Amino acid sequence: MRLRGPAGQPIADYIAEVAADLFYRDGVHAVGVDRVADTAGLTKRTIYRHFRSKDELIAASLRRAPRVRFPSSGAPAERILGAFALLEQFLAGTKYRGCPYIIYTAELTDPGHPARRLIETYIAKRRAWFRDRAAEAGVSDPETVAEELDLLFDGALASGAKRGNLVAAQTAQRMARLVLNAAVPARAPVVAA
Amino acid sequence: MRLRGPAGQPIADYIAEVAADLFYRDGVHAVGVDRVADTAGLTKRTIYRHFRSKDELIAASLRRAPRVRFPSSGAPAERILGAFALLEQFLAGTKYRGCPYIIYTAELTDPGHPARRLIETYIAKRRAWFRDRAAEAGVSDPETVAEELDLLFDGALASGAKRGNLVAAQTAQRMARLVLNAAVPARAPVVAA
DNA sequence: CGCCAGGTATACAGGTCGGTATACGAAGCG
DNA sequence: CGCTTCGTATACCGACCTGTATACCTGGCG
Numbered sequence: 360m361r362l363r364g365p366a367g368q369p370i371a372d373y374i375a376e377v378a379a380d381l382f383y384r385d386g387v388h389a390v391g392v393d394r395v396a397d398t399a400g401l402t403k404r405t406i407y408r409h410f411r412s413k414d415e416l417i418a419a420s421l422r423r424a425p426r427v428r429f430p431s432s433g434a435p436a437e438r439i440l441g442a443f444a445l446l447e448q449f450l451a452g453t454k455y456r457g458c459p460y461i462i463y464t465a466e467l468t469d470p471g472h473p474a475r476r477l478i479e480t481y482i483a484k485r486r487a488w489f490r491d492r493a494a495e496a497g498v499s500d501p502e503t504v505a506e507e508l509d510l511l512f513d514g515a516l517a518s519g520a521k522r523g524n525l526v527a528a529q530t531a532q533r534m535a536r537l538v539l540n541a542a543v544p545a546r547a548p549v550v551a552a
Numbered sequence: 553m554r555l556r557g558p559a560g561q562p563i564a565d566y567i568a569e570v571a572a573d574l575f576y577r578d579g580v581h582a583v584g585v586d587r588v589a590d591t592a593g594l595t596k597r598t599i600y601r602h603f604r605s606k607d608e609l610i611a612a613s614l615r616r617a618p619r620v621r622f623p624s625s626g627a628p629a630e631r632i633l634g635a636f637a638l639l640e641q642f643l644a645g646t647k648y649r650g651c652p653y654i655i656y657t658a659e660l661t662d663p664g665h666p667a668r669r670l671i672e673t674y675i676a677k678r679r680a681w682f683r684d685r686a687a688e689a690g691v692s693d694p695e696t697v698a699e700e701l702d703l704l705f706d707g708a709l710a711s712g713a714k715r716g717n718l719v720a721a722q723t724a725q726r727m728a729r730l731v732l733n734a735a736v737p738a739r740a741p742v743v744a745a
Numbered sequence: 746c747g748c749c750a751g752g753t754a755t756a757c758a759g760g761t762c763g764g765t766a767t768a769c770g771a772a773g774c775g
Numbered sequence: 776c777g778c779t780t781c782g783t784a785t786a787c788c789g790a791c792c793t794g795t796a797t798a799c800c801t802g803g804c805g
Contacts, residue, residue, distance in 0.1 A: 386581065391762060401783090404764095464650065465579075466658060468582070510707040514706045516710070517651075534731065554750080595752080605793085605794085
């Protein structure tokens, strides 16, 4: 039979998308496989044919979670600031109730959980991206600057989950500017104030 | 009979402390009332005599969760920086696996949950504290500075949950210094670099 | 003393959990 | 054609969940 999802995607992807939505909104533990099956219009048996266990389904769903995209072109410092601008759009998503990575980590207490490993690699990538861009921008200590930008990013993701806080990303961007200007060897600022 | 906890505290407090430990470590949903009762050496019936429902127990446990303390004396700017120093101690706690408020919020998806309301008031208090100290320090826009400090605090709490990240609080403190110096009307910096 | 609030122990109701078993139907492909 | 694969539907397992019921025991107090 080999079904496909409504959008024509492979059925495993479709299941993961449905699961991502439910898990993110209501919590990984609160949502059972039964409910995922019902929502997807499939049977539990079918889900277990595509995923060995619920934990693997969780990991697969996390791969489909919305991500902040990072600018792929432009001057290094502008790309960094652009990441915070895209973060703002991300937070403006009506359904945002907190960073998916934070939420999943909060519920998956076992550090060896497959989803936790996915998160770790993502975090490491983000850090490296910041470091490389900072280095390109000519800051004296890219490692430290990356640590700072990382913290701002996490802070905005966390603060943005609060009710009525729509300015977190803007605040973070403003501070990122401050950090970059402070970190440049001297002379002219990297980015205009 | 009127029991008391091992430390002589009222039994309801004792129960809440035991629950706080379990809920924080393993998750609110993953821990059942049975397990709280067993760990406390009591029966489930006794727990339900002191708490109307599990949700109320959750709220009570959150009240006992470890908190970052804020310096109560000193120059305003020093107090702010001192808060980040105390945050560092807080994160160094061996059992730290993320900010309790974030973890609870992640699992309690209902915004009307009693524990969620507790969190909101705490967050509001922290913001007000930053704003008042910033105002005392003579910054030109205390509201904005408070927003920035808040974001740094959240960022450190979130970043600190990552494996092997022990410098988050120091990074946040360094950036707090930067923010304060940048926000002062001009002339001499508020705090030494 | 006798009463009774506040414990104990045990059991149960009604539900959901992750995961599996069984039996059947319908497509794709040699 | 017939076989295999992938889906359906349904039912079940054992474990755990929140919350309550029942019956008994025990310390404190008037």
